[in-house]
Amino acid sequence: MSELPLVLLHAYPVDARMWDTVRAPLAERTRLITPDLRGMGRSPLPESGGEPSLDDAARDVLALLDRLELDRVVLGGCSMGGYVTLALLRLAPERVGGLVLVDTRSGADTDEARRNRLAVAHRADSEGTAGWLAESMVPALLGETTRERRPEVVDRVRGLIEQQSPAGVAWAQRAMAARADSTQLLRSVSVPSVVVVGEEDAVTPPEAARALADAIPDAKLVVLPEAGHLTPLEEPEGVVEAVSRVLH
Structure with missing residues (x-):
């Protein structure tokens, strides 16, 4: 068993159940903690709060x-x-003894991406999310191979998206739109690190993951074939193997 527990934080717009496919094998190796981020899954949004910020989500963790x-x-x-x-690494680097970055990026949003996020937030607030959010997100989140060959994964992701609260969806989009660039932060990382990406990830493609890994001293890059943006659901065995590299 690893000495350090493992904390895994889920993607948008799903919740901690996205880790169910990797939970058992990782729990054999270490203590595993998978919280729902605020506003998603079973984690409520605070009744009062300022502008949405991922720093607040990091403080929750x-x-x-x-x-x-x-x-x-x-x-x-x-x-x-x-x-x-x-965000947590920026706030409290002494709490992080190993780093796992899966289908993500260090840069801030472009102006266009920010506008798109804010438009989704506004629509979630005004219309709710039923009938359109999952339909618009599934093709982006899952790789072509998964969409063509694994209908059970498509159905699982659609179901997770449809169960999220519109308020949580809107908060997450506004918080992500406001996030800072973290590329310089990565150069100061001195703990074992692995970067994982699906070869068919259209949201944060392999070249973005390569740039992420290049910015972190001694980081390992793992590219998983036939997977898109949600590799823990699409290629769980590969994710378990990659994460296991930084458990110590």
């Missing part, structure tokens, strides 16, 4: 570590979970 009396963990995240991981 730090508060969880404090409650569990965990001084240091291997921290990882997929997509938005990766953004929160980098």
Whole structure:
């Protein structure tokens, strides 16, 4: 068993159940913690709060570590979970003893991406998310191979998206739109690190993952074939193997 527990943070717009496919094999290797980020899954949005910020989501995770009396963990995240991981690394680098970045990037949004996020947030607020969010997201989130050959994964992802609250979806989009560039932060990382990406990831493609890995001293890059943006659901065995490289 690894000495350090493993904390994995989920992607948008799903929740911690996205890790179910890797949960058992990783739990054999170390203590595994997979919280729902605020507003997603079973985690409520605070009743009062300022502008949405991934720093607040990172502080939620730090508060969880404090409650569990965990001084240091291997921290990882997929997509938005990766953004929160980098926010936590900025706030409290001493709490991170290993780093796992899955289908994510270190850069801030382009102006166009930011506008698109804010438009989705506004639509979620005004219309809810039923009938359009999953339909628009599934083709982007899952690789072509998964969409063509694995209908059970497509159905699983669609179901997870449809179960998220519109308010949580809107908060997450606004928080991601406001995030800072973390590329310079990566150059200061001195813990074992792995970057994982699906070969068919259209959201954060392999070249983005390569840039991420190049920015982190001694990081390992793992490219998983026949997988898109949600590699833990599409290629769980490869993700388990990659994550296991930084458990110690």
